[in-house]
Amino acid sequence: MTGEVHGGSVPVHLADLLVAMAIFGLVSAGVFTVLQEGFRVYAVGASRAESQQSARVAVERLAAEIRTAGLGPWPATFAAISVAEPTLIVLHHDLDGDGVIAGNGETITWRLTGTTLRRDAGGGAQPIIDGVRGFALGYLDAAGGPSQVPDEIRTVVITVVTEAAWDLADRSVVTSFSTQARLRNR
Numbered sequence: 542m543t544g545e546v547h548g549g550s551v552p553v554h555l556a557d558l559l560v561a562m563a564i565f566g567l568v569s570a571g572v573f574t575v576l577q578e579g580f581r582v583y584a585v586g587a588s589r590a591e592s593q594q595s596a597r598v599a600v601e602r603l604a605a606e607i608r609t610a611g612l613g614p615w616p617a618t619f620a621a622i623s624v625a626e627p628t629l630i631v632l633h634h635d636l637d638g639d640g641v642i643a644g645n646g647e648t649i650t651w652r653l654t655g656t657t658l659r660r661d662a663g664g665g666a667q668p669i670i671d672g673v674r675g676f677a678l679g680y681l682d683a684a685g686g687p688s689q690v691p692d693e694i695r696t697v698v699i700t701v702v703t704e705a706a707w708d709l710a711d712r713s714v715v716t717s718f719s720t721q722a723r724l725r726n727r
């Protein structure tokens with residue numbers, strides 16, 4: 542037997558077929574490895590972008606609310622900040638101008654609960670960002686020195702550290718944002 546297919550004249554060489562299959566297997570393995578690495582890089586990039594965007598939005602929103610804390614008729618009859626703790630801040634705004642802080646949206650609380658940064662403006666603590674690894678608030682007086690007394694605070698230093706898991710081994714991408722917000726109404 543010479544390796545011919547019965548009923549036809551096409552020769553089939555087993556050695557050639559095995560070599561072709563081996564080459565195809567090696568090329569396929571290489572392509573699969575490159576494709577898998579490309580997907581991994583994409584997942585890391587998407588997680589990093591999502592984590593950065595979420596942290597940026599949270600920091601900007603909190604900073605904007607700190608800047609407008611104490612908004613109301615002048616001279617103010619209420620505190621702009623009533624609670625100033627390392628992971629909790631309570632802000633006040635007199636939105637209706639009656640000199641009394643009582644309506645929805647006039648008292649805003651920001652706090653870290655587990656790994657979720659929450660904002661409560663009267664309708665319950667709504668999640669702003671998940672995956673928060675760290676949330677720190679620092680308080681400075683008019684001279685730039687540290688202060689924990691709410692009436693003396695003029696600047697709040699905000700730091701948010703987030704993480705986004707990007708694979709089944711729970712590896713994560715960590716992002717940190719920090720800014721300072723000066724109270725404009727005090």
